[in-house]
């Protein structure tokens with residue numbers, strides 16, 4: 001399957017590439033939440049989390065740690081958000097698995113937290129029972 005990211009990997013669409021190896025690559029996001037926002041992308045176009053092999057996921061999270069260190073060292077950010085939109089209804093625009101690493105600064109006023117709900121009495125325990133793994 002071809003996606004915008006496979007085209008970027010092949011060099012058919014320009015990008016600012018930060019890393020490339022046998023499993024994953026990294027580019028700057030073209031519409032960053034903050035400047036330096038990067039994407040870690042699997043070379044194979046796995047559409048979502050469940051289809052991505054564990055070995056690739058492990059590699060991706062290791063790269064996220066390196067990217068986090070780079071952002072802290074070079075952009076002096078105070079924190080990072082690691083975000084995966086997993087499925088269209090979660091906001092995933094590109095059906096090719098990727099992890100956002102977003103540099104954050106104290107007082108940057110970026111609101112990327114979803115609104116929250118509250119449980120009614122006993123509901124939290126019910127959900128807990130169903131979701132044990």
Ligand code: AMP
Nearest residue numbers: 004015028029030031085091092093094
């Ligand atoms: P998601 O909503 O998690 O699928 O995120 C897709 C991300 O890809 C968005 O943040 C876009 O800004 C980014 N994006 C789309 N096209 C490009 C491109 N050509 N180069 C870099 N980033 C892109």
